[in-house]
Amino acid sequence: MTLDRLVPRSAVDPSATAELRNEVRQFLAEQRAAGAYTPTVDAWLSAWDEDFTASLAARGWLGMTVPVAYGGHGLSFLERFVVTEELLAAGAPVAAHWIADRQIVPSLLKYGTEFQRSEFLPRIVRGECFFGIGMSEPDSGSDLASVRTRAERVEGGWALTGTKVWTSGAHLAHAFIALARNEPVDPAHRHAGLSQFIVDLRGPGVEIRPIVSMNGAHHFNEVILDGAFVPDSMVFGEIGQGWQQVTSELAFERSGSERFLSTFVLLDACAEEMSQRRLPRSADLGRLVARIAGLHQMSAAIAAALERHEPADVPAAVVKVLGTTTEGDIAEFAHLAGEHDVGQHFSDVANMAVDQRPGFTLRGGTNEVLRGVIARGLGMR
Numbered sequence: 001m002t003l004d005r006l007v008p009r010s011a012v013d014p015s016a017t018a019e020l021r022n023e024v025r026q027f028l029a030e031q032r033a034a035g036a037y038t039p040t041v042d043a044w045l046s047a048w049d050e051d052f053t054a055s056l057a058a059r060g061w062l063g064m065t066v067p068v069a070y071g072g073h074g075l076s077f078l079e080r081f082v083v084t085e086e087l088l089a090a091g092a093p094v095a096a097h098w099i100a101d102r103q104i105v106p107s108l109l110k111y112g113t114e115f116q117r118s119e120f121l122p123r124i125v126r127g128e129c130f131f132g133i134g135m136s137e138p139d140s141g142s143d144l145a146s147v148r149t150r151a152e153r154v155e156g157g158w159a160l161t162g163t164k165v166w167t168s169g170a171h172l173a174h175a176f177i178a179l180a181r182n183e184p185v186d187p188a189h190r191h192a193g194l195s196q197f198i199v200d201l202r203g204p205g206v207e208i209r210p211i212v213s214m215n216g217a218h219h220f221n222e223v224i225l226d227g228a229f230v231p232d233s234m235v236f237g238e239i240g241q242g243w244q245q246v247t248s249e250l251a252f253e254r255s256g257s258e259r260f261l262s263t264f265v266l267l268d269a270c271a272e273e274m275s276q277r278r279l280p281r282s283a284d285l286g287r288l289v290a291r292i293a294g295l296h297q298m299s300a301a302i303a304a305a306l307e308r309h310e311p312a313d314v315p316a317a318v319v320k321v322l323g324t325t326t327e328g329d330i331a332e333f334a335h336l337a338g339e340h341d342v343g344q345h346f347s348d349v350a351n352m353a354v355d356q357r358p359g360f361t362l363r364g365g366t367n368e369v370l371r372g373v374i375a376r377g378l379g380m381r
């Protein structure tokens with residue numbers, strides 16, 4: 001059987017972005033030296049630092065792909081890729097703006113009204129507007145079409161009622177895009193009757209309850225919508241097209257380097273410890289570095305495909321399955337290394353990585369479900 005390529009061929013010339021990459025590295029070294037942040041794992045989801053976000057905005061590294069007309073920088077996905085990859089590899093605290101910059105920007109550009117673009121894009125570029133993702137519900141994760149949050153027509157807009165769960169950063173973000181049912185389920189067309197709404201997380205009818213993780217950290221929330229009013233101006237895209245809109249965001253959500261670099265600071269630290277002979281040499285380090293190098297190539301190739309407006313759902317699923325497995329393996333490798341004399345800070349970060357590890361392969365679509373997407377891409381389902 002001849003298989004089509006699953007991931008686009010990498011045609012990215014690293015020399016074209018070398019200067020930008022060096023600039024970001026230099027900036028990060030200065031920030032670290034000034035004590036502006038301490039590198040950590042899973043920083044894109046857990047390390048919320050609005051001051052750091054503001055310093056990135058000041059450098060022009062937020063909303064890089066936003067057109068100049070909306071206050072952005074009109075740059076390419078590849079340039080954004082270079083900046084975000086360096087930030088993630090350095091364990092920089094980028095959680096505050098991550099979701100807005102990664103997927104709300106391209107979604108607004110694709111589906112947002114002129115009013116919504118003008119309202120949100122300039123503020124995202126300035127690092128002043130943060131978003132969450134309002135998809136999952138208590139009984140609806142992988143099978144997203146089963147969401148039960150209801151959107152009912154009321155004068156001037158819609159009233160949303162239901163519960164969203166695992167909403168990262170909802171307690172700090174300004175808004176999220178909620179997926180809701182505006183029509184009862186039609187068993188023959190389960191994906192019909194769904195719509196998206198931009199919900200003000202500080203508005204009336206919205207209650208945010210913290211979900212505290214086993215390690216005491218708080219980044220998840222439950223969001224209770226009790227008739228929350230969404231004006232017509234904040235309907236996102238078209239009523240009834242929610243499923244198509246949500247699925248078109250997924251390549252942005254799944255293909256980036258945050259799907260393999262969440263624990264990279266630990267790999268870096270292991271290499272340093274080995275070179276200083278505080279850790280015994282291990283060929284596994286080289287294997288993990290090789291996996292990261294391959295993922296870098298694949299993820300960059302997808303950034304180039306997104307730039308060309310090519311569909312990239314299947315390659316994004318490949319990166320996410322392979323990448324999240326790799327970052328979990330790095331966590332385990334570092335955790336085992338923590339049994340040696342590597343210092344308290346290393347052990348603390350390795351412990352945090354192991355705590356976070358189960359989430360790597362779940363968030364943004366589980367590996368089991370993504371293998372189904374890949375199988376479909378291969379024509380096997």
Ligand SMILES: Cc1cc2nc3c(=O)[nH]c(=O)nc-3n(C[C@H](O)[C@H](O)[C@H](O)COP(=O)(O)OP(=O)(O)OC[C@H]3O[C@@H](n4cnc5c(N)ncnc54)[C@H](O)[C@@H]3O)c2cc1C
Pocket residue numbers: 045132133134135136137139140141142143165166167168169358359360362363364365366367368369372
């Ligand atoms: C760290 C983290 C952050 C998150 N942030 C957000 C957020 O900000 N906003 C948001 O909306 N959601 C968020 N989520 C939720 C996440 O998207 C869901 O956890 C995920 O989609 C899985 O849904 P579920 O937890 O309901 O599991 P389920 O869908 O109930 O799955 C349970 C198990 O069954 C397996 N399974 C389910 N269906 C199939 C199938 N068809 N074939 C094979 N196996 C299957 C799954 O792989 C999994 O192992 C976050 C999750 C995590 C861990």
